[in-house]
Each structure stands twice: as C-alpha cells, then as structure tokens.
Amino acid sequence: MVVDGSSGRHLAALRHVDSMKKSTQLVLACGTIATLLAAAYFAWPWFAERVPGWRGPILEPAQLRAWLLDQGTFGAPLAFIGVQIVQVVLAPIPGEASGFLGGYLFGTWAGFIYSSLGLTVGSIINFGLGRCLGRRFVDRYVPSRYVRRLDTISRHQGVLLFLVCFLFPGFPKDYLCLFIGVTPLPVVMFVLLAGLGRMPGTFMLSLQGAQVLEKDYVTLVVLVGISLALILPVYVWRRQIYAWADKKTLYHTK
Numbered sequence: 077m078v079v080d081g082s083s084g085r086h087l088a089a090l091r092h093v094d095s096m097k098k099s100t101q102l103v104l105a106c107g108t109i110a111t112l113l114a115a116a117y118f119a120w121p122w123f124a125e126r127v128p129g130w131r132g133p134i135l136e137p138a139q140l141r142a143w144l145l146d147q148g149t150f151g152a153p154l155a156f157i158g159v160q161i162v163q164v165v166l167a168p169i170p171g172e173a174s175g176f177l178g179g180y181l182f183g184t185w186a187g188f189i190y191s192s193l194g195l196t197v198g199s200i201i202n203f204g205l206g207r208c209l210g211r212r213f214v215d216r217y218v219p220s221r222y223v224r225r226l227d228t229i230s231r232h233q234g235v236l237l238f239l240v241c242f243l244f245p246g247f248p249k250d251y252l253c254l255f256i257g258v259t260p261l262p263v264v265m266f267v268l269l270a271g272l273g274r275m276p277g278t279f280m281l282s283l284q285g286a287q288v289l290e291k292d293y294v295t296l297v298v299l300v301g302i303s304l305a306l307i308l309p310v311y312v313w314r315r316q317i318y319a320w321a322d323k324k325t326l327y328h329t330k
C-alpha cells in the first residue's frame with residue numbers, strides 16, 4: 077500500500093492529536109490522584125483524632141451497623157450510601173453484607189433505594205477511573221481472563237451482554253465498570269446498565285435483611301433458598317456459561 081505525502085501528514089497529525097488527548101487524560105488523572113492523596117495526608121491527623129476506633133466500623137459488620145445507627149435520621153442513610161460507594165470502589169466490605177445490612181437497618185424499600193444509589197455512584201466512579209486512566213491501567217488492574225472475555229463481548233452485542241454481566245451472580249462488577257470505561261459506551265447508557273443490572277440482586281438482599289429486622293425467619297429461609305436455587309446452578313456451571321457466551325459472540329462477529 078502506497079501512502080502519498082498528504083495522507084502521511086494527515087495520519088501523523090491524527091496520531092499527534094490522539095497522543096495529546098491521552099497525555100491530557102493522564103495528566104488530569106495524575107493530578108486528581110495527587111490532590112486526593114494530599115487531602116488525605118493533611119486530613120488524616122484530624123480524622124484519627126476525632127474518630128477513634130475507625131477501623132472497627134470499616135472491617136466489622138456489627139460495629140458498622142452500630143456506627144450507622146448513631147448517625148441520626150438523616151445521617152444514617154447518607155452514611156450508608158457512603159459505605160456502599162466505598163465497598164464498590166475499594167471493596168473492604170463484601171457487597172452482599174452491606175446490601176443485607178441496608179434492609180436490616182431501613183426496611184426493604186428504603187434499604188433497596190439507598191443501596192442502589194450508593195452502588196450506582198460507586199460504579200460511576202469506577203467507570204470514570206477506567207475512562208480517565210485508559211486501557212493500559214485497565215489491562216494492568218483487571219485479570220487478563222476477564223479482559224479477554226470482556227473484549228469479546230464488547231465487539232458484538234456489547235450493551236446486551238454487559239447487562240447480563242451485571243445480572244450474573246459472582247461476576248466482578250468492579251472489573252466490569254472499569255473495563256466499560258475504556259469502551260465508547262456513553263455515560264448515560266452505562267448509568268442505566270449499572271443501575272438496572274444491580275437492582276434484582278440488591279432488592280433480594282434488602283428483602284432478606286428486612287425479614288431479620290421483622291424477625292420473620294420463615295420467610296427469610298424461603299428467600300435464601302430461592303436465592304441459592306438461582307445462584308448455585310449459575311455458579312457451578314459458570315465456566316460453561318462463559319464459554320457458551322464467548323462462542324455465541326465470536327459467531328456473530330464473523
């Protein structure tokens with residue numbers, strides 16, 4: 077293939093623009109991270125002095141519940157939403173535990189709404205990290221087996237299969253959000269995917285937590301049984317399901 081001088085200059089200009097965009101994104105991401113680290117460094121003495129025993133609420137669900145209840149009528153929901161955001165971005169607390177806790181503290185519907193808000197905001201943060209830091213960061217942070225699978229999914233019917241991944245029990249949603257950040261998917265579409273995709277599992281966890289609050293243990297056992305009946309087969313045959321999805325996607329891309 078022969079490229080004339082004009083085309084060569086045009087390609088070089090496009091590469092230069094692309095390089096500048098990537099450099100700008102990298103500078104913005106590094107600046108944001110540096111600002112957050114500096115703020116954390118200077119705020120740490122104040123936080124440690126005024127919030128003694130902070131490790132307990134972060135690592136122990138029982139202490140977390142007590143700490144949330146101490147925040148008051150308006151503070152408790154805001155604090156719980158913050159906990160859900162942190163568990164999505166940093167994952168110090170299992171998502172199932174915090175979702176169950178929402179129903180136990182606030183009841184089925186309020187717990188579901190607060191959990192959904194926190195999970196959606198946390199997902200948007202992960203999406204933004206992927207979009208700002210780029211593919212190189214995602215490739216280094218996300219295990220290669222997930223990157224290969226998500227690459228295959230994104231080539232065809234990406235939106236539909238991304239929604240299935242959000243619905244799929246056990247699929248690491250933090251990796252999924254980071255990866256989608258490097259795709260061309262619009263932010264609004266991602267918010268819809270993340271919000272709707274997490275809702276069934278979130279509602280079931282809130283419902284289970286509410287049964288403990290109401291001491292309706294018979295209903296709780298039934299709900300847990302239904303959840304296990306739905307989740308266990310998917311978990312046991314997850315490799316076969318992944319392989320089937322990969323084959324279907326590859327077939328449609330040919």
